[in-house]
Amino acid sequence: MIGGIRLDETVTNVVIPTFDMKLLKPTIFTSSQAKRDESMMALLSDVVIGTAAAPTLFPPYSFQITTSEGVTTKFNLYDGGLVAGNPTLVALTETVKEMNGNVDYTKFRVLSLGTGTEEFQGYEADSHCWGKVALKYLLYDPILSTAGERMAEVYAGMLLRTDIYPNNYIRIQIDTLNSTENNMEDPSTENLQNLVEIGEKLLNQTLTRYDPSTGRFLPVSNGVTTRQSLLRFAEELSAEKKRRETKRKLFGAI
CATH class of the missing domain: 3.40.1090.10 (Cytosolic phospholipase A2 catalytic domain)
Structure with a gap:
């Protein structure tokens, strides 16, 4: 189980595409970016659920990240295949x-x-x-x-x-x-x-x-x-x- 593992803690570098249905734009999660940008330091489980939220099969998935400075970023995610069927x-x-x-x-x-x-x-x-x-x-x-x-x-x-x-x-x-x-x-x-x-x-x-x-x-x-x-x-x-x-x-x- 991936439990509480964060994106910056993966064994190898990963790149996971998603689509933010609130902002109407692709959101790409990467382990390298998570190591540099605290606002993208998501739980791996959150990103995986979001990128797997295929329309009509699973509901969209929402989560938020709060940095050490108190800045909160919210994500409203749909299936990454909508923007990158072949990533x-x-x-x-x-x-x-x-x-x-x-x-x-x-x-x-x-x-x-x-x-x-x-x-x-x-x-x-x-x-x-x-x-x-x-x-x-x-x-x-x-x-x-x-x-x-x-x-x-x-x-x-x-x-x-x-x-x-x-x-x-x-x-x-x-x-x-x-x-x-x-x-x-x-x-x-x-x-x-x-x-x-x-x-x-x-x-x-x-x-x-x-x-x-x-x-x-x-x-x-x-x-x-x-x-x-x-x-x-x-x-x-x-x-x-x-x-x-x-x-x-x-x-x-x-």
């Missing part, structure tokens, strides 16, 4: 802010885990009329729910130069779920087990990558599986950790 760009931006000097994006390694989306067909422009739709439909209409995520895919690929360095950015995502598999209101044991099986199958299937020309996740040309790609990613991280530890022993803090 890769948020993580990249916050990482770059902590770096000094020129940034070489080709040295970044990003692993992004999606939660799966339902397979859908787009609309012809003259056949789709918004009308007076319900909030739930509006929020989960395919056009609105995927637009931001797709833009994140395009820009992440551009920044990380995946056209030249395809292994720099791995996005594990499936966009062919049916309505039953994608039903977030069904926490039954049967449905959860079905999702586990989908994930296990995904590991053994060919890795997919977002294709801007079709708007779909398509199998990579070299046939590498998701499992193989993740193992290679882990090996790279392990090698980098050993390299840094060796450098630290020889030359002190990096």
Whole structure:
């Protein structure tokens, strides 16, 4: 349990996007900022509940932080997925802010885990009329729910130069779920087990990558599986950790 752990006390740096429904703006919580700014030194549990408050599924979440000088900041939070369904760009931006000097994006390694989306067909422009739709439909209409995520895919690929360095950015995502598999209101044991099986199958299937020309996740040309790609990613991280530890022993803090 995370109990009374504050954001500035996390084992590793974290970046958690939320949306403040009172101020109508994204609010990004980071452990690095919490260490510098007492007004952002939130309980990790508060931030997690706020970023998970998906509309129609969970109520919005409110909490406040009072600094040692008596200044109180109140947050009224909704699901971070409203502004960052794929938070890769948020993580990249916050990482770059902590770096000094020129940034070489080709040295970044990003692993992004999606939660799966339902397979859908787009609309012809003259056949789709918004009308007076319900909030739930509006929020989960395919056009609105995927637009931001797709833009994140395009820009992440551009920044990380995946056209030249395809292994720099791995996005594990499936966009062919049916309505039953994608039903977030069904926490039954049967449905959860079905999702586990989908994930296990995904590991053994060919890795997919977002294709801007079709708007779909398509199998990579070299046939590498998701499992193989993740193992290679882990090996790279392990090698980098050993390299840094060796450098630290020889030359002190990096």
